[in-house]
Each structure stands twice: as C-alpha cells, then as structure tokens.
Amino acid sequence: MSTPLLQLHEVRKNFGGVQAVRGLSFSVHRGQVLGLIGPNGSGKSTSVNLISGTLPVSSGEIEFDGKNVNDLAISARVPLGLARTFQTTSLFPEFSVRNQVLTACHSRFCSAPWAAVFRLSAARSEEARQQARADEILEFVGLSDVARELTSSLSSAQQRLLMIATALASEPALVLLDEPAAGMVAKERKELTGLIQRIQARGVAVLVIEHHMGLIMEVCERIVVLNFGQKIAEGTPAEIRANPAVIDAYLGGSH
Numbered sequence: 001m002s003t004p005l006l007q008l009h010e011v012r013k014n015f016g017g018v019q020a021v022r023g024l025s026f027s028v029h030r031g032q033v034l035g036l037i038g039p040n041g042s043g044k045s046t047s048v049n050l051i052s053g054t055l056p057v058s059s060g061e062i063e064f065d066g067k068n069v070n071d072l073a074i075s076a077r078v079p080l081g082l083a084r085t086f087q088t089t090s091l092f093p094e095f096s097v098r099n100q101v102l103t104a105c106h107s108r109f110c111s112a113p114w115a116a117v118f119r120l121s122a123a124r125s126e127e128a129r130q131q132a133r134a135d136e137i138l139e140f141v142g143l144s145d146v147a148r149e150l151t152s153s154l155s156s157a158q159q160r161l162l163m164i165a166t167a168l169a170s171e172p173a174l175v176l177l178d179e180p181a182a183g184m185v186a187k188e189r190k191e192l193t194g195l196i197q198r199i200q201a202r203g204v205a206v207l208v209i210e211h212h213m214g215l216i217m218e219v220c221e222r223i224v225v226l227n228f229g230q231k232i233a234e235g236t237p238a239e240i241r242a243n244p245a246v247i248d249a250y251l252g253g254s255h
Contacts, residue, residue, distance in 0.1 A: 028174060
C-alpha cells in the first residue's frame, strides 16, 4: 500500500498525572475510511484533538502527508488538507447555511486581499468559483433546499451535515468526523452512511469517531479500538467484532 496520509507514532498526551493517550500508533491511507472506537473515557476525543491540532502532544510524532505537524496549530493544518467536525455543533448561528460554507471555501482563496477590495477581475472570478463550490457541496450533502435558511433554524441532523459540508469546503485530503451520528434517528444515520461513502468515492480519507457500531461496521475498512488511552485492537470490522479484548472492553469479562 502507498505511504500513509496520516501517521501517529507512539503519541502520548498527559494531563498532569493522568495519561489520556498512551503510546498510540496507527495510520490512515488516502481514500480510506478508518474507524476510531472505544468505551467512554477511552481517549478517542483527545486523540482527535491531538491530530487536528486542538491539543499539543506530550510526546511522540504526528505526520500528515509526510510532514511532522506536531508544532502546527489547527489553522496551519487546514491548508495542508486536514479538516474536522466536532461533537458539539460549531456553527455561526447568524449566518445563512450558504454563507457558513463560504467561510470555509475562503480558506482556499488565492487572490490577494487588496484584489478583493478593489474588485479586480481575478478576485471576482475566484469569488464566483467559490460560490459555485459552496452550492455544489450543499447539493452533495443534501442541504441545497435550505441554503438560504439561518444555520440556527436547522434540525440537529441538518446541523451535523452542515458541519461536514463546512469541513469539505476546505478541500481536505482527510476529514475527521467526531461523533457525526449523535442525536440522529435510524433514517438519518442511513443517510449519513451514504454520505461518508460518497466522500470516500471522491478520494477523501475519513477518520470516523463514533459510538454507533452499526454505522462503524458498515462504512469502515479498518477499525482502531482504544481503551484507557491505549490501542487494544486494530483490524477489519469482522476481526474487531470477534476480538475478545474488544468484547471485554465494551461488555466486561463475564461476557
């Protein structure tokens, strides 16, 4: 297989005397959907925060596209092709749905600020391309019908789709989806499953952090399992489903 897009090498994160992540190593390849699962308190969200740059690592190394990104802030990782969503809704409530996506499209804006101020032709052309891209992304995630609505007026499921659309607008090579199915009913989870598969079909890698095992088992090619900050298993969905250490972590030794 080709060189991984994302690699974690013995990554650790300490909060005082608490080791939230202990020697974590795994990789994500281009166009791959990888699941990151584990019981509550297993270190999943901390790991995602380390990968995205929200938190600094205590030790170890994170490489993205062959570059060590340990010292890069989240704002510096986005232009490299790394985007994420959050467990809790993170939107501009006073923005329209379309403008929310446009804010992320502008992370790829190449024209100089003064060109935009003076409305030069190059800046106008790029602005038109970004608006067309925002419309295409909203169509892609199924939100084109509410493009003019305020983000605060959307349902919980629609807001989660909008966070994914915002992440995709930055043209990522890898998108981290942190609990994307939270609060969704069965029909909405099925639609989310289809969306993740369509994202992969575009050649974008996806790292899914999720409690809903049905979704994880359906969309992921490989799964990494954490418990108490350590990786206890990695493999295909079939391998993870039958792994005694995973069953023990979720259900207890008596099962």
